[in-house]
Amino acid sequence: MTAPRKRNTWQREAVRTALADDDGFVSAQRLHATLRESGSPIGLATVYRALADLAVEGEADSLQSLDGESLYRACTPGQHHHHLICRNCGLTVEIEADAVERWAQSVAIEHGFTQPNHVVDVFGLCAECSVTNWPEPRPPV
Amino acid sequence: MTAPRKRNTWQREAVRTALADDDGFVSAQRLHATLRESGSPIGLATVYRALADLAVEGEADSLQSLDGESLYRACTPGQHHHHLICRNCGLTVEIEADAVERWAQSVAIEHGFTQPNHVVDVFGLCAECSVTNWPEPRPPV
DNA sequence: TATACTATTGATAACGAATCTCATTACCTC
DNA sequence: GAGGTAATGAGATTCGTTATCAATAGTATA
Numbered sequence A, B: 001m002t003a004p005r006k007r008n009t010w011q012r013e014a015v016r017t018a019l020a021d022d023d024g025f026v027s028a029q030r031l032h033a034t035l036r037e038s039g040s041p042i043g044l045a046t047v048y049r050a051l052a053d054l055a056v057e058g059e060a061d062s063l064q065s066l067d068g069e070s071l072y073r074a075c076t077p078g079q080h081h082h083h084l085i086c087r088n089c090g091l092t093v094e095i096e097a098d099a100v101e102r103w104a105q106s107v108a109i110e111h112g113f114t115q116p117n118h119v120v121d122v123f124g125l126c127a128e129c130s131v132t133n134w135p136e137p138r139p140p141v
Numbered sequence C: 001t002a003t004a005c006t007a008t009t010g011a012t013a014a015c016g017a018a019t020c021t022c023a024t025t026a027c028c029t030c
Numbered sequence D: 001g002a003g004g005t006a007a008t009g010a011g012a013t014t015c016g017t018t019a020t021c022a023a024t025a026g027t028a029t030a
Helices: A010-020 A028-037 A044-056 A098-110 A127-132 B010-020 B028-037 B044-056 B098-110 B127-132
Strands: A060-064 A070-074 A082-086 A092-095 A114-125 B060-064 B070-074 B082-086 B092-095 B114-125
Touching: A010 A028, A010 A044, A010 A070, A028 A044, A028 A070, A044 A060, A044 A070, A098 A114, A098 B098, A098 B114, A114 B098, A114 B127, A127 B114, B010 B028, B010 B044, B010 B070, B028 B044, B028 B070, B044 B060, B044 B070, B098 B114
Parallel strands: A082 A114, B082 B114
Antiparallel strands: A060 A070, A082 A092, A114 B114, B060 B070, B082 B092
16 A cells, blocks of 8 residues: 555646745635635635645645634745744744754753644734734734 | 623632643633533533633633644743643643743844734653653543 | 546535523622 | 622534545556
């Protein structure tokens, strides 16, 4: 039982492209809606599957939004990094932080933990959203 | 319209106690099951409400598990801290990290972001679980 | 190029966490 | 006590996500 080989379908490519076209983190639902609006007949389940695949292949980062839905974003592969995310518009900046990596590692070891992992993300309002300061959130991330 | 006064019910107290009795992060569902098993007739919706209240009052910390459910834990109130969490048994250690606080703040400002917030948690296997090294995860956190 | 094999797709059903509804209960003040 | 009203809880509802399964379409081979 060898691993089944992956096939190249226009659906996967469409998801990859749509994801790359977006600045910030998007939900599977929103990405599906965007694709449909642009004329693609792609199915919702397929979008979920494609995003999950991209995530395990390291082509996309994923995180849990505050209300529990999974958000995805195209990311520079093969490089560990964190995110600075705008709460309002979803604009995302990739950040590196060797110091934080080392800190996480050492604090785990210090307490006898092994195989450390970490979740480090910074949320805020980006420069533009800070100025505009909407009375209520606009494009929900 | 002044703020409605909170009432003390045995239900809220039961949730507070059950939460304090647990070492790590627990879901509302699990906490409800535990309470029912110990003979309490408390309702599920009430557990959800009580946990949400404890979280806003600062008596409990909450985080999103990897599969998107909210987990809660009794915590030392009024003090900002992060967590070192065992992926296997849920054992949690509170950790402080002024350096990380400062880093998050400065990286946000550096990129023009305001009102920074951050999510910083370290996951791993605690000393005990590292030794035992179960073939498959045991008490799901 | 034609054919067979099978991974992938997608409409829909199923699932599960969380919230809402609303009649009933019980906490608190007077 | 008695009245006002927040809190409760069983069940319905919402909503994101996953499972089902017949139909479709990549891919390899002849």
